[in-house]
Amino acid sequence: MTRVISLAFAALIAVATPVLAQDLAFGTSRPDPNEPVAVEADALAVNQEDGTATFTGNVVITQGDMVLSAESVLVVYKEDSQKIASLEATGGVTMVNGEDAAEAQNAHYDIDAGTVLLTGQVLLSQGDNVMSGDRITIDLNAGTAQAGGRVRTTLQTGN
Numbered sequence: 001m002t003r004v005i006s007l008a009f010a011a012l013i014a015v016a017t018p019v020l021a022q023d024l025a026f027g028t029s030r031p032d033p034n035e036p037v038a039v040e041a042d043a044l045a046v047n048q049e050d051g052t053a054t055f056t057g058n059v060v061i062t063q064g065d066m067v068l069s070a071e072s073v074l075v076v077y078k079e080d081s082q083k084i085a086s087l088e089a090t091g092g093v094t095m096v097n098g099e100d101a102a103e104a105q106n107a108h109y110d111i112d113a114g115t116v117l118l119t120g121q122v123l124l125s126q127g128d129n130v131m132s133g134d135r136i137t138i139d140l141n142a143g144t145a146q147a148g149g150r151v152r153t154t155l156q157t158g159n
Contacts, residue, residue, distance in 0.1 A: 041056060068089060070091055
């Protein structure tokens with residue numbers, strides 16, 4: 001009984017207290033940066049001068065088990081190769097990895113670093129647990145995430 005009360009108290013503190021940063025897990029699998037990135041969209045504009053491609057309209061990007069969707073995605077290629085350096089997604093961004101999902105207004109995915117920075121009304125769900133914040137950084141290599149800004153969370157304690 002004491003353990004249940006302690007867990008409930010810890011959950012109340014997590015919800016009631018403004019948090020500067022909070023660590024949590026994200027995803028069940030880690031995408032290999034060497035895996036191909038598949039992109040579907042309504043339109044594509046390529047800029048040879050700056051090495052970018054802009055996909056617009058119902059964009060869906062898949063790499064391994066990870067799926068990212070948005071209204072628009074800017075793909076930035078590395079200068080010395082045809083490999084992707086980063087993705088800049090805007091407009092109704094949704095990212096799914098395993099049973100975990102995140103929503104935001106914007107996302108920056110650094111392929112080599114294996115990190116995704118989500119900003120703008122970020123919502124992260126893991127089963128019944130939900131967290132929202134101003135920004136969440138997901139480290140796909142470590143399978144962790146860190147929320148910052150004004151963080152709100154609901155943690156299920158089980159019975």
